[in-house]
Amino acid sequence: MSEARPVTTDGLEEVPPTPTSDDVAQLAGRRPLLVALDFDGVLAPLVDDPKASRMLPASRAALERISGIDGVQVALVSGRDLGSLADLADPPTGTLVVGSHGAETGEVTADGVVQVPLDLSPEQEEAHTDLVAGFEAAIGDLRGAWVETKPTAAVLHTRLATDEGTTQATEAADAVAARLGLEAMHGHDVVEVAVIETSKGVALTRLRADLASAHGVDDDTVAVLYAGDDTTDERAFEVLGADDLTVKVGPGRTRARRRVADPAAFAELLGSIATALDA
Numbered sequence: 343m344s345e346a347r348p349v350t351t352d353g354l355e356e357v358p359p360t361p362t363s364d365d366v367a368q369l370a371g372r373r374p375l376l377v378a379l380d381f382d383g384v385l386a387p388l389v390d391d392p393k394a395s396r397m398l399p400a401s402r403a404a405l406e407r408i409s410g411i412d413g414v415q416v417a418l419v420s421g422r423d424l425g426s427l428a429d430l431a432d433p434p435t436g437t438l439v440v441g442s443h444g445a446e447t448g449e450v451t452a453d454g455v456v457q458v459p460l461d462l463s464p465e466q467e468e469a470h471t472d473l474v475a476g477f478e479a480a481i482g483d484l485r486g487a488w489v490e491t492k493p494t495a496a497v498l499h500t501r502l503a504t505d506e507g508t509t510q511a512t513e514a515a516d517a518v519a520a521r522l523g524l525e526a527m528h529g530h531d532v533v534e535v536a537v538i539e540t541s542k543g544v545a546l547t548r549l550r551a552d553l554a555s556a557h558g559v560d561d562d563t564v565a566v567l568y569a570g571d572d573t574t575d576e577r578a579f580e581v582l583g584a585d586d587l588t589v590k591v592g593p594g595r596t597r598a599r600r601r602v603a604d605p606a607a608f609a610e611l612l613g614s615i616a617t618a619l620d621a
């Protein structure tokens with residue numbers, strides 16, 4: 343009999359269990375296999391300065407072992423802009439890189455990252471300029487809050503702000519998004535607003551379809567491992583099925599089927615997946 347677990351009415355689970363050796367063995371036996379991973383909070387522990395993020399050495403070693411295995415495609419799917427993702431993650435050659443929550447895509451080759459050109463319409467360019475100016479003006483000189491600008495978005499960071507400052511800055515950023523008719527995404531100590539409509543779910547569906555087409559199989563034949571730590575990763579979890587392995591890294595309600603405590607625990611899981619794939 344399966345273990346009863348608290349599932350809320352919105353389908354988000356409070357306490358999904360840790361991955362089992364059966365989960366790992368089942369995933370490792372499937373081909374084609376898409377290993378798609380979030381970066382911050384999954385491969386790299388969260389830190390105060392986003393430029394200081396680095397992949398844990400154990401995760402990096404596991405990714406090196408996994409990439410290049412026949413029938414297995416590695417992809418990083420991040421909210422970061424593609425340039426910063428590729429620089430900081432420095433993924434193995436052959437890795438597909440998806441930045442800005444799906445708005446930017448590329449591939450790591452022996453000669454560097456080959457990026458699909460990103461074109462904003464004049465309306466999107468204008469909205470981006472208004473958005474960045476709106477965020478900067480709204481935050482003013484509030485201590486501990488700062489604005490990160492990406493090609494398609496602006497991000498308010500509040501990791502170093504007081505609770506009161508965070509509330510004030512978050513309300514200001516939400517008001518800017520509402521004024522511009524854009525959606526505000528709330529993540530770990532960030533409010534992010536993009537001028538392009540996309541999501542990690544859309545990105546993952548596209549990656550899966552591309553891999554299926556490269557192997558001449560149906561999309562459903564492609565097995566997927568996806569791991570994420572933040573609210574935006576729920577959009578990826580929700581497009582995956584019961585035959586895929588979805589892993590939430592860290593606390594919080596989730597649609598993922600499995601949970602690990604932190605990036606170190608995820609590195610261990612990735613190592614065991616690499617070993618099962620090697621076998």
Ligand SMILES: O=P(O)(O)OC[C@H]1O[C@H](O[C@H]2O[C@H](CO)[C@@H](O)[C@H](O)[C@H]2O)[C@H](O)[C@@H](O)[C@@H]1O
Pocket residue numbers: 380381382383387388389390391392393395419420421422423490497499501529530531532534572
């Ligand atoms: O999708 P991800 O790869 O998880 O990227 C999401 C955001 O990551 C960065 O912010 C987060 O990580 C920072 C460094 O650890 C941390 O300081 C911040 O509080 C986190 O929210 C990045 O700066 C954002 O642009 C990404 O959207």
